[in-house]
Structures are given as structure tokens and as C-alpha cells.
Amino acid sequence: MEIKVAAGDITQVEVDAVIVNVFQGEEIPGGDTAALDKALEGTISLLIKQGEIKGKLNEVTVIHSLGKLRAGRVAVVGLGKPEKLTLSKVRGAVAEACRLLQKKGVKSVATVAQGEGVSGISVEGSAQVIAEGALLGVYSFLRYRTGEAEHGEIEQITIITPDESKVPFLQQGSQKGQIMAGATNLARDMVNEPANYMTPSDMAKKAEELAVTYGLELTVLEREQMQELGMGALLGVAQGSQQPPRFIILRYQGASHKKIDIALVGKGITFDSGGISIKPSEGMGEMKTDMAGGAAVMAAMGAIAQLKPGINVMALIPATENLPSGTALKPADVLTAMSGKTIEIISTDAEGRLILADALGYANTQKVRLIVDVATLTGACRIALGDICTGAFGNNQKLVDKVIAAGNEAGELIWQMPLYDEYKELNKSDVADIKNTGGRWGGAITAAQFLAEFAGDTPWVHLDIAGTSMSDKERDYLVKGATGVPVRTLVNLVLTLAKK
Numbered sequence: 079m080e081i082k083v084a085a086g087d088i089t090q091v092e093v094d095a096v097i098v099n100v101f102q103g104e105e106i107p108g109g110d111t112a113a114l115d116k117a118l119e120g121t122i123s124l125l126i127k128q129g130e131i132k133g134k135l136n137e138v139t140v141i142h143s144l145g146k147l148r149a150g151r152v153a154v155v156g157l158g159k160p161e162k163l164t165l166s167k168v169r170g171a172v173a174e175a176c177r178l179l180q181k182k183g184v185k186s187v188a189t190v191a192q193g194e195g196v197s198g199i200s201v202e203g204s205a206q207v208i209a210e211g212a213l214l215g216v217y218s219f220l221r222y223r224t225g226e227a228e229h230g231e232i233e234q235i236t237i238i239t240p241d242e243s244k245v246p247f248l249q250q251g252s253q254k255g256q257i258m259a260g261a262t263n264l265a266r267d268m269v270n271e272p273a274n275y276m277t278p279s280d281m282a283k284k285a286e287e288l289a290v291t292y293g294l295e296l297t298v299l300e301r302e303q304m305q306e307l308g309m310g311a312l313l314g315v316a317q318g319s320q321q322p323p324r325f326i327i328l329r330y331q332g333a334s335h336k337k338i339d340i341a342l343v344g345k346g347i348t349f350d351s352g353g354i355s356i357k358p359s360e361g362m363g364e365m366k367t368d369m370a371g372g373a374a375v376m377a378a379m380g381a382i383a384q385l386k387p388g389i390n391v392m393a394l395i396p397a398t399e400n401l402p403s404g405t406a407l408k409p410a411d412v413l414t415a416m417s418g419k420t421i422e423i424i425s426t427d428a429e430g431r432l433i434l435a436d437a438l439g440y441a442n443t444q445k446v447r448l449i450v451d452v453a454t455l456t457g458a459c460r461i462a463l464g465d466i467c468t469g470a471f472g473n474n475q476k477l478v479d480k481v482i483a484a485g486n487e488a489g490e491l492i493w494q495m496p497l498y499d500e501y502k503e504l505n506k507s508d509v510a511d512i513k514n515t516g517g518r519w520g521g522a523i524t525a526a527q528f529l530a531e532f533a534g535d536t537p538w539v540h541l542d543i544a545g546t547s548m549s550d551k552e553r554d555y556l557v558k559g560a561t562g563v564p565v566r567t568l569v570n571l572v573l574t575l576a577k578k
């Protein structure tokens with residue numbers, strides 16, 4: 079899909095469909111909608127009067143212009159109450175409209191800077207979320223379908239302004255939105271891939287593509303190097319699989335100093351069967367998505383390299399399968415992590431925290447200033463927050479607050495969970511320094527508390543995306559399948575940190 083910006087008159091464009099807005103409680107449409115209403119001889123205001131158009135958020139009404147306009151259709155999209163408008167609502171509404179129009183076979187679309195000037199929404203901001211909404215909302219994963227697609231794709235969207243001076247601002251916003259959405263859709267693609275096409279080596283190959291395309295520095299550690307570094311926890315998980323593990327390191331150097339300002343760590347379990355503590359077979363296939371944290375971190379690095387903030391970022395992705403076999407890790411085994419801490423294995427299905435322990439250990443040898451890790455870590459977090467909010471845990475409230483703010487801007491909701499010391503007791507082992515599960519109750523918290531031991535004194539935030547990495551339906555900018563959460567949160571965070 080191509081997203082363009084142009085100065086012009088929205089009532090004069092020749093496209094398959096034009097998208098404009100109405101607000102809830104508005105009896106007569108204003109602005110661009112009014113101009114189109116006039117050209118349509120009052121159809122929009124009539125539909126408002128008759129109660130068909132209510133202006134409720136995400137309501138889409140498609141009106142055929144029947145020759146009254148050069149555009150074939152006008153899609154009138156509700157944005158809810160004007161005083162409650164946010165950029166996230168515009169992003170979602172654009173996604174809903176584009177999805178509907180695409181299903182109707184529409185190929186070319188024109189729209190305006192939706193919401194601009196309402197509730198403090200800027201021209202750039204509007205253009206960014208329009209680009210994001212359009213690209214994220216019509217995403218599909220069809221790589222393994224050999225038949226004909228059910229419908230075509232929207233090929234072009236033009237954001238039109240009557241004011242020539244706004245064009246550069248629209249351009250800037252649309253450019254950023256395209257980078258953000260492109261990265262999110264890359265993460266979605268990786269997560270939607272079946273595990274036989276997204277092995278640890280395949281992830282490393284993707285990392286190489288990113289490095290070559292965007293000029294990132296790449297190092298991939300193989301088993302032998304992991305052994306030299308003493309990554310016993312990661313190797314313990316990997317020992318049950320025929321697929322060799324990979325430890326992927328991507329570096330973005332945007333500042334002249336040597337220090338790494340932030341490390342982004344992502345769980346890269348390319349298939350989680352549970353290992354010897356095997357999962358029930360029903361629904362096990364979903365565990366091909368257990369590398370969603372790693373995918374998000376990698377995709378965010380691609381966007382960061384394009385946006386070029388003045389900051390140094392390192393991405394660390396420990397990648398392996400978790401499978402049962404004659405060589406697999408067993409309950410009651412003891413592993414020694416890179417940090418030197420010993421871990422008693424209670425469940426081989428609590429593998430995410432093991433591979434992250436070594437990635438956090440590695441980050442701490444690199445003397446990074448901050449760490450954010452992203453992981454599909456616990457079913458407990460999904461039970462607690464559903465697929466609406468990502469759970470956040472951290473040892474530094476300032477950093478937690480920044481991550482949550484970055485998420486709000488992205489429309490990726492995050493809710494902070496507690497990390498009280500009292501929970502640490504639950505991870506105490508009789509035979510080793512720590513055990514890898516703290517029992518059923520508070521499972522998301524004890525998992526985070528386990529990671530905290532390996533983050534040490536470095537300011538750190540852990541994002542548990544077990545609930546938010548997948549969506550079972552279309553909702554706002556989300557489609558069914560992988561969500562690409564929290565790629566845009568990570569990019570926003572890095573951009574914010576770079577400004578300081």
C-alpha cells in the first residue's frame with residue numbers, strides 16, 4: 079500500500095472511496111464532511127437526522143455517490159465525542175474503515191487529516207496514526223494460501239489538505255507512521271510463521287536481513303560461544319532440541335559515546351512444547367508464537383535504525399526451541415546461569431525465564447544503562463489482564479512510568495503489576511540459589527521476581543505479553559493473529575530517551 083500526501087480539494091478527488099468523519103452529537107457535519115455533504119445533496123445530514131449515522135466511535139457508513147462526486151463512495155466514520163478524541167481512536171477508526179472498504183474491493187482511498195485541531199491533535203500526529211491505522215488494519219498473513227485471495231488490497235491512500243503549508247507536516251507524520259506500522263507488521267509476520275519456518279536459525283537470518291537493510295551491527299552467538307560464556311540456563315533449555323540455539327545481538331549506534339543507553343531483550347522460544355513437563359496437546363500449536371518478544375525487539379530495531387535517534391541501543395534475543403527428548407532438561411536438574419547463580423528446575427515449561435536469565439546476565443556484562451525485556455512469559459499474566467493490557471514489572475518506577483507512557487502513545491495498553499519483596503520467598507529452592515517456578519498463585523509476579531534477580535541493580539522493566547501478543551479477533555488496528563505488540567511502544571520509548 080502506498081501512502082501519499084497532497085494539497086487539494088477532498089470533494090474533487092478521483093478515487094474509489096473517500097473517508098471523512100463525524101462526531102457523536104453533531105447534528106450538522108462540519109469542515110470537510112460538510113463540503114462532501116453538500117456535494118451529496120445533503121445525504122450525510124439526512125442520515126444523521128434519521129439516526130443511521132450516530133457518530134459513535136468506529137461506526138462506518140458507506141454512501142455511494144452515484145455520479146455526484148468523482149469519488150465512487152464516501153465512508154463516513156464516527157470518532158465519538160470530540161472532547162474525548164485521542165490519536166489512538168483515530169488510528170482505530172481508520173483501521174476499521176480501511177478494513178471494510180478493502181473487503182468491498184476498494185483499491186484507492188483519499189482522506190483528510192482526521193481529528194486535526196480537535197482535542198490538541200496535531201497535523202503530524204493525525205497523519206502518523208492514519209498511516210498506522212491503514213497499514214495495521216488491513217494486514218493479513220497469506221503466505222501459505224495457494225488459492226486466490228478473497229479480496230484485493232487497497233493500493234493507495236492519499237491524505238489531502240486544502241492548505242499547502244501543511245503538506246510537509248503531513249509528510250513527516252505519514253513517514254513516521256509507515257515506519258512504525260512496517261515494523262509492527264514485520265513482527266506480526268515473524269510471529270505468524272509456523273515454527274518449522276521460524277527456527278532459531280531463521281530468526282538469526284531475519285536479524286541479518288534487518289542488519290543489512292538498515293545498517294545495524296549484528297553478532298550471532300552459536301552453542302560453542304554460549305558454552306564459553308557460561309550461558310548454562312539458555313543451553314539447558316536448548317539441549318532437548320535438534321535445532322541449534324542462537325543468541326542474536328543487534329546494535330544501533332546513534333550517539334558518539336561508547337555506553338549502551340538501553341538494552342532491549344526479547345524471549346525467542348520458537349516453539350514451546352513445555353519440554354519434559356509437556357503441555358496438553360490441545361492448543362499447543364499456539365506456542366509457535368512464543369518468540370513474539372524476540373520478534374518485537376528485532377522489528378523495533380529496524381524502525382529505530384530508520385528514525386535515527388541519537389542514542390545507543392542493543393537488542394538481545396536468546397532463541398531456542400523447548401522440546402522433550404532423550405537429551406532434554408528434566409525437573410530437579412540444576413543449571414548454572416551466566417551470572418553464576420544456580421537454578422533448580424521445577425518445571426521445564428518455565429523455560430522463558432531461564433533463557434532470559436542469561437540474556438539479562440549478558441546485558442549486565444555489557445554495562446548497559448537500562449534494560450527492557452519483552453516476553454510471552456506466563457499464562458498467569460494472560461489470566462490477569464486478558465488480551466487488553468500488557469503486564470509491566472520493574473525495579474525503577476521512573477522507567478516503568480516512561481514505558482507505560484510510550485505504550486499509551488502507541489495505543490498499546492500497559493498495566494503495572496507489583497514486585498513486592500514478599501514474593502521472592504516463593505522462588506526459594508532447597509538445593510540451589512533459586513527455583514524456576516514459584517507455584518501457581520501470582521505466577522506472573524514470581525516469574526518477574528525471578529528475572530529481577532538477574533537484572534540486578536540495572537534499572538529494568540519486564541513486559542509480559544502472553545495475553546497481548548495475539549488477538550482472537552479484529553479490533554481497532556488489530557487483526558486476528560499476531561498483534562506486533564509492543565513494537566511501537568519500544569520505538570516510542572527509545573525516541574523519548576534520546577530526547578533527554
Ligand code: BES
Pocket residue numbers: 350352368425427428429430454455456457458460515516517521544545
Ligand atoms: N510460553 C508460556 C507462557 C504462555 C502461555 C504464553 C500462554 C502465551 C500464552 C511459558 O513458557 C509457560 O509455559 N509458562 C508456564 C509457567 C509455569 C510452568 C510456571 C505457565 O504460564 O503455565
Ligand code: MN
Pocket residue numbers: 350352426427428429430
Ligand atoms: Mn513454557
Ligand code: ZN
Pocket residue numbers: 347350368427429430454455
Ligand atoms: Zn514459553
